[in-house]
Amino acid sequence: MNEALKRRGLKGKDLARLVGISETQLSMFRAGKVKGVRFSTLARICAVLECPLSDVVTYEFSPSDLESPAPTDEED
Amino acid sequence: MNEALKRRGLKGKDLARLVGISETQLSMFRAGKVKGVRFSTLARICAVLECPLSDVVTYEFSPSDLESPAPTDEED
DNA sequence: CGAATAATTTAAGCGCAACATGAATTTCTC
DNA sequence: GAGAAATTCATGTTGCGCTTAAATTATTCG
Numbered sequence: 001m002n003e004a005l006k007r008r009g010l011k012g013k014d015l016a017r018l019v020g021i022s023e024t025q026l027s028m029f030r031a032g033k034v035k036g037v038r039f040s041t042l043a044r045i046c047a048v049l050e051c052p053l054s055d056v057v058t059y060e061f062s063p064s065d066l067e068s069p070a071p072t073d074e075e076d
Numbered sequence: 077m078n079e080a081l082k083r084r085g086l087k088g089k090d091l092a093r094l095v096g097i098s099e100t101q102l103s104m105f106r107a108g109k110v111k112g113v114r115f116s117t118l119a120r121i122c123a124v125l126e127c128p129l130s131d132v133v134t135y136e137f138s139p140s141d142l143e144s145p146a147p148t149d150e151e152d
Numbered sequence: 153c154g155a156a157t158a159a160t161t162t163a164a165g166c167g168c169a170a171c172a173t174g175a176a177t178t179t180c181t182c
Numbered sequence: 183g184a185g186a187a188a189t190t191c192a193t194g195t196t197g198c199g200c201t202t203a204a205a206t207t208a209t210t211c212g
Contacts, residue, residue, distance in 0.1 A: 012159065025200055027160055035198065036114035036170080039133075047141035057115075057129065065123035088188065098172055103189055111169065112199080 001030070004051040019044040077106070080127040095120040 005015060016026040021041060028034050029041075037057075045056050081091060092102040097117060104110050105117075113133075121132050 011157090013157090021199090022201060023159075024161080024202085028199095031160075033161095034200095035116065036112055038112035038169090038199070040111065041199085042133075043135060043138070043141045046135050047137055050137075053133065053135040054130065057118075057133070059119060059122050059129040061123055061126075062119070065119045087186090089186090097170090099188075100173085100190080101171060104170095107189075109190095110171095114170070114198090117170085 001045070001049060001051065001056050004049040004055050008049055010048075015045070015048060018048045077121070077125060077127065077132050080125040080131050084125055086124075091121070091124060094124045 005012070010018070012026060012030070013023055016023045019026065019041065021029075021044075025034070029037065042053065042056060046053055049055065081088070086094070088102060088106070089099055092099045095102065095117065097105075101110075105113065118129065118132060122129055125131065
């Protein structure tokens with residue numbers, strides 16, 4: 001989402017204000033230090049940045065995502 | 077994410093178990109009745125379904141996403 | 153350099169909603 | 183119509199998204 005920010009010529013501070021969340025929260029979100037997010041927040045970020053969700057949240061498969069909670073009951 | 081489910085040949089019940097959340101919660105998530113989600117949950121869903129995030133969460137711009145919280149201070 | 157500005161981090165606290173469980177109800181399949 | 187699957191309701195817990203405030207750490211720039 002850094003690209004989108006630059007493209008829009010906004011500072012993090014601006015984004016926070018336009019999205020309606022605190023700088024603190026935005027900073028933590030950007031740094032991956034929050035465990036979840038409200039869809040409304042995601043929506044506002046995308047809307048303000050005029051960018052797709054994939055610019056804001058990404059996922060890469062990691063084997064550890066299958067570890068703990070699931071009784072690995074399934075075959076391939 | 078319905079496609080991914082079918083592709084994997086899983087029932088919602090199975091997904092819930094493999095992901096490690098309740099059927100209730102999964103059902104509400106799928107129906108868009110929750111306001112947010114934990115990244116760990118998203119990750120597990122994607123991992124189990126072997127699908128990208130975009131199969132699980134999507135966003136489409138809506139003008140209303142810019143309405144309330146942001147002091148529309150910004151010019152074009 | 154050293155101010156100003158931006159960004160990150162810490163701390164403390166509030167309030168909601170993500171999550172669970174259990175049961176009822178509805179919907180889909182045969 | 184039986185049975186499975188899915189959704190919904192009710193109730194409860196607790197984690198954490200979020201805030202404010204302040205301190206700390208980059209950046210930028212004359």
